[in-house]
Amino acid sequence: MILPDLKTRIADLDTANIARNLGDKGWAVVPRLLDDAQCEALKADYGSDGLYRSTVHMQRHGFGRGEYRYFRYPLPAPVATLRSAFYPLLAGIANDWWEAMGRTTLFPADHDSFLAQCALGGQSRPTPLILRYGAGDHNCLHQDLYGALHFPFQVAILLSRPGEDFSGGEFVMTEQRPRMQSRPHVVPLRQGDAVIFAVDEALRQGTRGTYRVKLRHGVSEIRSGERFTLGVIFHDAM
Structure with a gap:
């Protein structure tokens, strides 16, 4: 079955290597987390209006060009599985970072407890989403912060095939270092690859x-075709 296999694959990831x-670097790539069929199924669901709470046309808000749709609760099973399975793996890394930053409030071990904290702060709207870009579209550099409480990592999974479904559209990150110029990074991804990355701040030695x-983070201009991405954000929104 797909979902138990996905849970097992995430549980078996090399946490030390991810950390x-x-x-x-501020990111870690998990190759081929989703297979072709899983990617195609999520892409096909983009047209199922009942799965989503809202659609955002990026150009209207100055976010870039393209659109994305936020899932509503209850989340589709694969999305819920990704969120709940990744969270405990990343919570330990998050707490190590928080302690190194001198913060005293740590993250609970399970995702439901963290969502309960979000709800107490007025953050109760789900944030997992699918993004769709066509030729000429792009996503401006940004951070996915939806309220006072945020989890320090998120996951993006490329659902389309670079070089076949689309060209261009690289996943881009910039790093602003103290008293230095910003440093850009391009993270190469294939269909089904997941990239785990820091939402806001990262630690450096x-x-x-x-x-x-x-x-x-953002996405460079899509030169041709259509590009779909699943975004898995662990905190809820106001």
């Missing part, structure tokens, strides 16, 4: 100890 990549950098 190391997040610390070194320097010659004088640990310091923080600000991260933003």
